[in-house]
Amino acid sequence: MTTNTVTQGQSINQTPSTLDNLRPLIVDVAVPLGSYYLFKDAFGMSTFAALAWSSVVPAVRTVWSVVKERRTNGLAGLILVVNVVSLLLSFVSGDPRLMLAKDSAVSSTVGIGILVSVALGRPMMTAGMKPFLVKGDAMKEAAWQRLASGRAAASADFLRKERTFSVVWGVALLAECVARIVGAYTLPVDTMVWLGGVVMAGVMVLTFVVSGALAAGPMEEMLRAEVEAEEAAARDAIAVAA
Secondary structure, three states: OHHHHHHHHHHHHOOOOHHHHHHHHHHHHHHHHHHHHHHHHHOOOOHHHHHHHHOHHHHHHHHHHHHOOOOOOHHHHHHHHHHHHHHHHHOOOOOHHHHHHHOHHHHHHHHHHHHHHHHOOOOOOHHHHHHHHHOOOHHHHHHHHHHHHOOOOOHHHHHHHHHHHHHHHHHHHHHHHHHHHHHHHHOOHHHHHHHHHHHHHHHHHHHHHHHHHHHHHHHHHHHHHHHHHHHHHHHHHHHHHO
């Protein structure tokens, strides 16, 4: 009986692992996107069928969150919206330039969703950034909680950087959308077929660099400083007690 109590207490206080932090991204983003390409490329399904089947997981997750958890699942809901928009656009055919332009609907929908999440005070990109900054470290996890809750001296700056990270990604995805639409209607179709992927890759790399310099890097430094401050406070308390 005592062992069970201790075990339960340990599980309650256990810091979430990196896998626990990454699980929302894996279930809500990686699984739907991965299944789309699996259905389309490996199983030879049509774009419409692949989009429809890959929408099952985000649809179930969104409904489950609303019905059982009484909250909305931002990541799953966003991927579901993207798939629905793509499904609707899949009905449009015959114009190769329009088919090229419709690929940008994914970027624009995700970009808008990210910016809306910032406006609502729940930056969506935090779910993907946090695991790489915390790295499953219990001290960094605790420091993140203090900074994010406003209990630390650097909380205001930390939260501002957190919003900046999502804003950079939202704006970048919208810019990528505009660039691909302009290219679809101004460049030769054969050129845009391969250039679209190059544009997307370039935007991703640039956004990683800019968001890291403006937000993720400074946030990592703030986490490190908060951990060091907490350790120093603990040493001082021990010294006083002694």
